[in-house]
Amino acid sequence: MARLTLTDIKKSFGETRVLKGISLEVQDGEFLSLVGASGCGKSTLLRIISGLETADSGRIEIDGKAVDQATPKARNVALVFQDYALYPHMSVAQNMAMPLVMGRLPMRARLPGAKFLTPRHAETRREIAAKVQQVAEQLRIAHLLDRRPASLSGGQRQRVALGRALVRDPSLFLMDEPLSNLDAKLRVEVRREIVELHRNSGLTFVYVTHDQVEAMTMSDRVALLQEGHLLQVGPPAALYGDPASADVARFIGSPEVNLLPVRAAAGALQLAGQALPVASGQAEGTDLMLGIRPEAIRLADAGTAGGCFGLQVVRRAVEDLGGELVVHGSLAHAPDIPLRLRLQKAPDGSAPIPVPDTFAAEVPLGAVLLFAADGQRVAGPAVMARAEIPA
Amino acid sequence: MARLTLTDIKKSFGETRVLKGISLEVQDGEFLSLVGASGCGKSTLLRIISGLETADSGRIEIDGKAVDQATPKARNVALVFQDYALYPHMSVAQNMAMPLVMGRLPMRARLPGAKFLTPRHAETRREIAAKVQQVAEQLRIAHLLDRRPASLSGGQRQRVALGRALVRDPSLFLMDEPLSNLDAKLRVEVRREIVELHRNSGLTFVYVTHDQVEAMTMSDRVALLQEGHLLQVGPPAALYGDPASADVARFIGSPEVNLLPVRAAAGALQLAGQALPVASGQAEGTDLMLGIRPEAIRLADAGTAGGCFGLQVVRRAVEDLGGELVVHGSLAHAPDIPLRLRLQKAPDGSAPIPVPDTFAAEVPLGAVLLFAADGQRVAGPAVMARAEIPA
C-alpha cells in the first residue's frame, strides 16, 4: 500500500542531463506504465525510486514520507532489473528465495549452515520454498529451479528476474521491461499474471515497457517520458486518442500516426494544394500538422462518404500482419508526404488491398488531430467529436 | 552469399534434449525468421550455426560445404547476441569496429600502438571509422560512440550489439532478438534498416524474434520451433492463414486464436449443443477443434449474414489498444468456453463495443480452421475457401 510522489527529480551523468525535473504522483494501488524512447531515462528513474541511485535534486515520498535518504531495503520496493541481475552462483530457486530469506529470517538463521542449527525456522523455510514453487509455476519455470542462470535461455532468465520480485510482498513494484524477451504467447500469459497480482494485491506498480499493447492494456495511467521531461500522464486511451502534443501522438500507436503538414485557410486546411474541409479555428496562414491514425483512413470504394474528406494515395509497400495489413503509401499529388494505412482483412482472411497503385481513401473529419507547428495540440473540431470509450 | 543447410541437428545439455533433429534449408539471400516459445532452443540453434556450440549430431553446410569443424571465424557469420555480449572495456566505437579491425587489418597492424607504426593502414582505419560512424547513425547511437557499455541504457546496448553485426560483410547474418529492448517507434525504424540491409546486400539472414509483427513483416519464411522440432516452415501468411497444426495456429497471431471444442455431426459441427453449418468431412462423432481468429469474429448487428454462422457471446473484459479493442468473453450457452474478439474501432475513434453484456456475433464460414483432436490440421471447407493474399 503506497502512494508514490516524485517532486522535481533531476539527474545527470556527467554532462548528460538525463532527468530534467520529473514530478509525478502515483496513487495507492495504481498501475502506472512508464514509456519513452530508448535511453530516455526510464531505468534511471526506477533506480532513483528504488534508492539505488540518488537524484541530484528533488524529493521522493512514499506515503507522504520523504525517503530520499532511505536505503532500498527501508523503502521496501521490488525491482525487476532490465538486465536481470541474477546471482550467477545461486540456483534459480535460491535466486528467487533471496528477498524472502532476507525479509523473513533473522540474521542468525541466515548464516551459512544455520539451516541445521535453527530448527525453529524450518517452518519459515518451508513457507519460502512453497512460495517460490508457486511463483515458479505461474511463470512456467518450476522445472528449472535447480539450475544456475548461466544454463538458462534469455526468456527463462527474465522470468527468474521477474519471479524474484513476485515472491515478495513489497510496498511498491517496479518493473523494467520485464517481458521483453518472452514470446508473444507467454507474454500474454505472464501479463495476465501480473495484472492479476496487481488486482489481488492492490499494490502500486510502476511498469516500464516499450510494448504498446502492454502499456495500453495493463495500466491505469501511462506516463510518457521524453528528453528528460514527462510529456503526458494520463489514462491509456487519453494518450492515444487525446494526445497533448504531436510527440505523444507519434510515440503512442503503431504504426505511427500520420502527421501531414497543413496550413490554416478560411474554414479549411491547405494540404499540399488540396483544401480539406476542417475548421482549425487558427489564424489564416498558420502552419499546422494534421494527425491521422493509420487505422482512421479507410478505402473509399464509392466516393467519399459524408463527414469525411478524401485523399488520393499511391501505394508503395504492403506489410501483411496476418489479421491486418499495413499499407505504406504517399499522397498522390505530393509524393514526398508519406501516408500509412492500417487495413483490417476481411474475416475470411481475404485482403482488402486496392488493386490499382493509386487509390482513393477517406478520413472521417472526427478522426483528425490538429497540432501547432511546435507540436502542441490545437483544440479543434477533432477533439469536440471524440467520444469517451467505456472500458 | 550463402545457402545454409542444416541436416538433422541434435543437441542436448546433459539430460535436457533441446534440439531433436532439425533439418532446414535457408536459401541464398533469404530472410528466415525463427520463432518459438521461450527456452525452445532458438538461441542454441543460432549458436550451433555460428560454430560457438557443436551439435551432438547432424550436419551444417554453408554453400554446400560442410562447416561442422570450422571455427566461427572461418564460417564468417555475424551474430547479434541476445544478451549483447559487448566488450566491457571498449568504447562503443571500438566495440563496433572490432569485427572490421579483425577482418581487414593484418595481425601486425592490430597490435597495441600499431596505429602509429603502420601508416600504410591508415586508409583502412579511416574506412573502418567511417563505416562505424555510418552504422551508428543508422542506429541513432552516433552520439554514444565514445561511451563504455556500462553507461548505456538497455536499448542502447542492444543497438551497439546490433551495430557490431551490421558493420560487417559476412556470409550469413544471425540475429537473436535484436530489437527486444527497443521502444516501438525505434523498433520500426531499425526494422526498416535491417530489411533494407537485407534487400541491398542480398545476404542470408536468420532472425530470431518473438515479435509477431517482426516475423510477419520482415521474413521471406518463418520457421516455428517447438519442443526440439520444427513445426512448420513457410511464408508468414501461410503460417498465419494455413497453419499445419493447432500449435502453429496458437503460436502465431495475437491475441491467440480461439480453439473451440466441437464434434463432427452430419454435415455440421456440434459446438456445446449448438450446430454449426460447417461440413467437416470427418466421421460423425469425431472430436475436433474449431479455430477462429479473433479478428474473424464480427458483431452481428442485424441478424447473421449469409455464409456466416452466429454465436451468442457474453462479454467479460475489454482491452483498449488505442486503434482497436480486444474483447474477452465466453459462449453464452457454454460459459466455460472462452472467446476472444478483436474489434476495429471506428475511424473517428469511437468504440464499436456492444452495449449489452451479451451480444450476437458472426463468423464467416470461410474463416474457420479445423483441427483434429491431436492438433493436426483437418482439410475441410475452410481451406477450400481461402484466397491467396497478394503481397
Add this chain to the structure above:
Amino acid sequence: MVAPASLLIALIYVVPMIAVVLASLTDYTLISDYWEWVGLDNYKRMFGDAQFGNALRNTAIYAAIFLPCAFVIPLLLAISIQKRKQFRSFFEIVYFMPVTSTLTAMALVWSALMDSRQGILNEWLGSLGLGPVNFLGSPEVVLVSLAGISLWAIIGFNMVLFIAGLTAIPRSLYDAAKIDGADHPVDEFLRVTWPALAPTSVFVAVTSSITAFKLFDTVALLTQGQPDHASEVFLYLTFLEGFEYFNMGYAAALSVFFLGVIFVFALIQTLLADRTAR
C-alpha cells in the same frame, strides 16, 4: 597455447624434480663423486629422525598461525579499503609497501625491532603495560614472531589480490542484493561478495598455505632454527641436511616426501573449491 609454458614447466620443474626423486634413492653427497643406489633407505631413515618430526610439527604450527591471518586480515583490509573514497590510495600504498621490501635487509631491521630487551616493539608494549615478549628467544613465541614477519610481508599482496577480485564483481549484483534486502554488510558479504570472490579466495588460500609450508628465508636469516630447533621448519631442515651436512640423498627424500604432502593438500583444496565455486 599451452606449449611454451608446458615446455618450460617440464624443463624447470619436472626434469629437476625427477632428478631429485632419483637422488632420493641414492646416498649422493656432493662432496664425493662416489655414490650408490640405496633404495628406500633414505625414506626409512626419515621416520627414525627426531628432527624430522620436530620440523613437521613446527611447520604445522607455523602454518596454523600464519594461514588464517594471511587470509582473513587481507580480506578484511580489502573490503574496508575498497569502499573508501578518502585515503584509499594511501592505505593501498602503505599496506603494499612491505611487499617491495628486501628481506635480507629487513631481517636486520626485524631482529632489531624484535630485540627482546632494547627493541622498540617491547618498548611500545611496555608503554601499554604489556610484555615484554621474548620474540625470538622463546621456543613458544618464535614461530609466532616469524609468522608475524611473514604476514607483514604478504598481507599487502593478498590484499591487492582481493581488491582486484572485488573490483571484478559486477555492481548490478550489489544492486540486486540491496533491493532484495540484503543490505546488512554481513548479508552482502555472505550472499554476494564471498561467492563472487571464490576464485580469488581459492588462489589466496592455496598459495598462502603453500607459502606457509615453504617458509625458509626468514628462518635462515633470522633464527637459523633457534632457539633449540624451535624454529627449525621443514624446508630449513632440508636445507641443513642438503647444504650444511651434504646429505643430498636424504635431503632429496625429505623434499619428495614433503612436496608430496603439500601437493595433495593444495590439490584437494583447489578441486574442492573449484567444485563449490561452479
Add this chain to the structure above:
Amino acid sequence: MSDLSAPRPVAVPGRISAALSRVTPGRILVTLVLLLGAWLMVFPFLWMLSSSLKPTSEVFDADFSLWPQTFAGGQNYYDVLVAQPYLRYLGNSLIVCIGILVVQLATAVPAAYALAKLKFTGSTILLGTVIACLTVPINVTSIPIYLGLVKAGLLDTYFSMMFPFFVSVFAIFLFRQFFRSYPDSIIQAARVDGFSEIEIVLRLILPAAVPAAAAFSVFSFVAHWNDLYWPLIVVQSQEKMTATLSMMQYRSTFDINYGRTFAAATVVTVPMLLVFVFARRAFVRGITMSGVKG
C-alpha cells in the same frame, strides 16, 4: 562572486550533513585500526631509512629517534652510490627482472587462459602439474638446474640468472583464477568477430585482469629484484652482480657496516616502491562487467 556562490547554500548543508551522517562510531573505529596497521606496516621502513642516516654507534641505541644525532647519511649513501659501480648493479637487476617478467607473462597468460576457458585433452593434468609445481621451492630444484646450466656452459650469464623463473606457475594459477569469472558470452562474441584465441587473451581478458596482472608484475619484479638465493648460486663475477647481491659485499660474519647496509637496502628498495606507486593505478583500474545480461 555572488553568482558563483548562488547554488551553494542549498548544496553545501546537504553535503555536509550527508558526510556527517556517514561518520559513525564503527567507521571511526575501522579507520583507527587501519591507521594503526598502516603504522606497523611502515615503521620498519622508517627504522631502516633512519638507520641509513646514522653512524653504527647510533643504530642500536635504545632510545630510538627518527632523525640521527650524528648525521652519517652522506657517507653511507656516498659509499653505496658513488664508491661502487652501483648503476651497473642496478642495470643488471633491471635486465634480469624485466627479462623474467616478460617471459613469465608471455608464457603464463596464454596457458592460464587455456586452463580457464578451453577444454583440451590434458587440461586436468596440466592444472595438477601447475599446482604441484607451485609447491616446489627453488631450494629443492636448485642443484639439478645448476648442474644443467653448468653443462650448458651458461653459468654467470643473464640467461642463467633468469632461466629458473621463466615460467611462473604462480602466475598461471593466479591468472587462471581471474580469467575464470570472465563471461563466456563475450569470449564467444569475440570468436564470431574473428578474434584469434591469442587476441582474445590480449585484447579482452587481460584488460579485465589488469589489477591482478599488475599485482603479479609488481610481485614478480620485487621478488626477483630482492632474490638473493639464486644469484648467490649462479653469479660468479662482479660484472653480473645484482643490486641486492651487491649488499653482501661489505658484510662479514663478525663485521657489518650497518649504516651502509641500510643505505644500500634503502637504495635497493626505492626503485621497487617507485615501480609499485606507478603500477598502483593499474591495481584499481577494474572494469565494470556490464557487457552481458543476466
Add this chain to the structure above:
Amino acid sequence: QTQITCLTNAGHLSRQHAPLAEMFNAMQDEIEVIYAAPAQNYSDTHLKLMRGSATDTLPDCAFEAYNQLPSLARAMAARGQIADLSTLMAQEEAGWKEANYTDQMLELGQVDGVQYGMPFNASVIQWYVNADLLQQVGVAVEDFPTDWDGVLALAAKIDALGDDIDGMSYAVDQWGDDWPFQVLIAQQGGQMLNDAGDQVTFDQDGRSVEAMKLARRIVTEGGYDPHTDIDTQLTAFTSGKVGFYANSPASAKLMQERVGEGFDLRSIKFTVWDDANGTLPTGGNAGIITTQDPEKQAAVWEYLKFLTGPKGQELTAKNTGYLPTNVMSLEEEYLGAYYKAEPYFATPSSQYDRAGAWYGYPGTQSEKIWRDQRSVIRAVMLGETAPEAGAAELKAIAEKLMQR
C-alpha cells in the same frame, strides 16, 4: 698480466679484503686480483666451493674456515683441484718460512699433514669488558679475575646492579658453530680428538663434565640468560647493559663503533682454567689455491704471500682486530708500536701462544653434530639436564655421527 679471481667468505668490500686487494693491485702490475661475487658467510662459501668442485667451476683462490677446511680439502684433493702449498713454499728462499710463520700457525692450514691453506685470518676468543660497570662494583679492568671462580663472582656482582643489567654473556648455547664449546674444553688443556683425529677425547679427565658444570654456573652464578637470543645479547652489551661479553677479536672494530661514546670499552685475555696447558681454538680462515694453471697458481701464491706477509697482516689486524698470522708483523715497525698505543686491539697478540687447533670431526657431519650438541648444552644451561648426563650425551652424539 695475470688475472686471478678470489672467492672470500666475507664481502670483498669489507675491511678484511678491500684495502689489501687495492694495495696489492697498486704495488705491482704483473698480477691483478679481482674478487668473485660474494658469498653470504662461511658456510655459504663452503657450499659454493663444494658445488664448484663437483662441477669444476672453481675460482682461482678462495678463503675457507679452518674447521671446514678438512672436508673441503679432502674432497678437492681427491679431484686434484687444490694445490699443495709446501712445494711453493719450498721454492721460497731459505728461512723465509721460519721468519714469517710459527709451526703452530701453519698447522691451522694443514689437513692430513698437507699444507693446503695459508692462514689469513686468525682469532682466539676474548672478553669485551664494560669498564664502567666494573667500576660500579669497584673493580678496575686491570684487576679482572684470571680464574673462572673470580670471573663468575664478578659477573654475579654486576648482575646485581639492576634488573636490566646482566653480569656476562657467553652464548655457547647459541653459537652457529662449536667454537665456544671447544673453548671450554681447550682452556682446560684438553683436545677434542686424538692426534689421529678419529676418536673423541673431549671427555678425557672429565673435561666435558667440567665444561658443562661451568656452562651451568655461567647461568646460575654469572647471570647469563639462555632465553635471550644472541642478537639481543650483543645489543645489550653494546648499549652498556652487560658486564663482559665473549667474542672474536674480529669484531673489535665493530664493537668499538657500536658502543661509540656509550661507555669505556676494553678487551681482555680470555679466562683459562689450565694456565699451563690450556689453549684456545683458533677461528678464522686460510687462503687456498684452487686453480691448476701453474701461471695462475704462481700469481695466487704471490697474493697469498702478500696477504699473510707482515704488511698484509698489519693491515688486517689494524682494520679488523684479527690476530696476525705472521710473526714478523708483531715487530715494532709493523704492529708493535700500534699495539702499545692501542691496548684495546692488542689483546689478540697477548694470546698468541694460546692459539690452538679448531677441530673438525672426521666425516661430513660436523655441523650436524654441533646442532645436536647445542641442544644438549642449552638443556644443561637451563638446568634441565644434569652436567654429567649432558656430557655423556655430547660424546654419544659425536661418536654416532662421526662414523658416517
